[in-house]
Amino acid sequence: DAGITQSPRHKVTExxxxxxxxxxxxxxxxxxxxxxxxxxxxxxxxxxxxxxxDTDKGEVSDGxxxxxxxxxxxxxxxxxxxxxxxSVYFCAISDRASRTGYQETQYFGPGTRLLVL
Amino acid sequence: QQQVKQSPQSLIVQKGGISIINCAxxxxxxxxxxxYQQFPGKGPALLIAIRPDVSEKKExxxxxxxxxxxxxxxxxxxxxxxxxxxxxxxxxxxAGGTSYGKLTFGxxxxxxxxx
Numbered sequence: 407d408a409g410i411t412q413s414p415r416h417k418v419t420e421x422x423x424x425x426x427x428x429x430x431x432x433x434x435x436x437x438x439x440x441x442x443x444x445x446x447x448x449x450x451x452x453x454x455x456x457x458x459x460d461t462d463k464g465e466v467s468d469g470x471x472x473x474x475x476x477x478x479x480x481x482x483x484x485x486x487x488x489x490x491x492x493s494v495y496f497c498a499i500s501d502r503a504s505r506t507g508y509q510e511t512q513y514f515g516p517g518t519r520l521l522v523l
Numbered sequence: 524q525q526q527v528k529q530s531p532q533s534l535i536v537q538k539g540g541i542s543i544i545n546c547a548x549x550x551x552x553x554x555x556x557x558x559y560q561q562f563p564g565k566g567p568a569l570l571i572a573i574r575p576d577v578s579e580k581k582e583x584x585x586x587x588x589x590x591x592x593x594x595x596x597x598x599x600x601x602x603x604x605x606x607x608x609x610x611x612x613x614x615x616x617x618a619g620g621t622s623y624g625k626l627t628f629g630x631x632x633x634x635x636x637x638x
Binding site (some may be wrong): 441447448450451464466511513514515516517 | 532535555559564565566567568569572574616625626627628629630631
């Protein structure tokens, strides 16, 4: 398995509280991603990072923010958690060597199960 | 539009049978189509992938068929085994334009292979 850890693995929180999820990698990959997985929706991209301090929004970024101060760490913050953010959150990493002839393989972490009451 | 539509949502197959999962996309700029496999409690993992310049790719019991004109691709699992029971996601990747560097995933198919 790629060296990706996520913490916490499980969390229960209350509506309105801030929550931070951490993704840590030991692969020195440049690209990092945060997805949420919900039944019937597959995996949806929240935010991604293409380098230290370089981030961009995905398709479901409202209510989420991210930070990447080091190559190995990518933090996802739910600014004020809502019940609609109850989900399983996955971090992924990739390292594309070039724009031509590459294969976009993303390696996923084990996930964080978040319940917002 | 960045959409990938996957069907069926769930699939039950007997051991030894063929499992077929279909995906369709809209954006002709997609240029790489991977399939990911996810076991319960785990993150997805790359299973097999294809580029649009070929119509078929086979790795062991797993085959991707790709129809560029129809904008469709499918995963075939031959001689399905109970160990293949998992959730399968198709995906599409765009190397350029405003969607540089992102995978768009289908909705997922839960495959159950009965012994």
